[in-house]
Amino acid sequence: MAAPRSGAPRDGGGRSGGRPPRRRSAFTPPKKVRLRDGEGTPLAPASTSGEAAEPHREDGERLQKVLARAGFGSRRACEALISGGRVRVDGEIVHEQGVRVDPASQVIHVDGRRLQLDETKLTLVLNKPRGVVSAMSDPEGRRDLSEFTAEHSQRLYHVGRLDYETEGLLLLTNDGELAHRLTHPSFEVDKTYVCRFDAPGGAPRGLVKALREGVELEDGLARADRARVLAQDGREAVVEVTLHEGRNRIVRRMFASQGFELTALMRTRIGPVLLGDLPTGATRELTGRELGTLMAEVGL
Incomplete structure (x- = not known):
């Protein structure tokens, strides 16, 4: 087993100016370890809206197309989800393939997981390197999270923190309610x-x-x-x-x-979100399935 690299300074002290040098990961988890996606993740109950409501919106978008865009597979796979009674719109199970919906105003669940269809919301997975502070700026001039969000126009916030010397999975989002629930101790993620x-x-x-x-x-x-x-x-x-x-x-x-x-x-x-083989310092957007399961875990 290769020993971790060491010897890099723990903070930005002693520099004459500029950012400190990039640091390579000190640790690579054993390749044989594979955690199953969503293992033990509770599913949210289907939404209820009191009286039954007609989910069809004549000027809406075909439900299977909405599901496919959210990451639930091909059109044929999404049609199978609908015919199998696994999709609810505003609390009502939908079986018909011709149903049209309005993603902006209706609530859609698949297998109890709510779809996040608000295109203004963004949630990213970051593989935070060692030697990076969990903040969007740092008065000491150390590397910070803004380095990894520059390509996104949304103002993103980190969900919780990782120590300066700790690396790995950190969520970044502009969804304030999701961030609040993920960090609140009552949800025990x-x-x-x-x-x-x-x-x-x-x-x-x-x-x-x-x-x-x-x-x-x-x-x-x-x-x-x-x-x-x-x-x-x-x-x-x-x-x-x-x-x-x-x-x-x-x-x-x-x-x-x-x-x-x-x-x-x-x-x-x-929770259900895995770091996987995401390279150090890289980001990726959560898939529709991941986001839906994560939202269900915190009651959204």
Whole structure:
């Protein structure tokens, strides 16, 4: 197992001017790890509107075309969704292929997932590099998130934060309600991290058990929902943890409580959204399926 790169400064101090040099990722998760999209993700109940309403809009757009544009496959695949009773418009199940809808004024669900059809809304996945602050600007002149959003005209905000030295999945959006719900503790959206640390002789047998059962931190008990060892070679170990808490530096502090300082930390999942093989520093727009599932998870 290759050791993580080290030696780069942790902040912008000591520079004569300009931005600090770009830094390469210190950590690449094991390729054999594959998390299934949407595993354990609850589906939102179909919307209800009291009295039954006629979903058809004579001057609207064909429903299967709207579904295809939202990322639900070919026209034929979308027709199958409709005929299978898996699509609701304003709370009503639609079976007929000729139904036309108005995406701007009607609410559409597929398998309980609401479609986000507002074209002014944008939600991106960023693979944040190490050495980047989770802010759109930085008074110290360090690299910040504005570097990765310059091509978008919308004003985007980061959903939560990743530490300066932590890399991986960060959501950027201009959807204020979605951002609020994703960061609100009442919705308990879980997040997965892959953690690397020095472990001569391998990870202790009791480490994963301790993380699952909970460790005492200065601000209370912290418990991983799931934890497992991914790899170890006698020098280093890699452990994956999933938790729904968002306390400051909670993952690093949990390992520190057991005597381990993380040498690399990467977030690989937020709810149903996976980092996948997105290159470091790259962004991509959420698919319609991802966005619908994410919205369902926070009750939208």
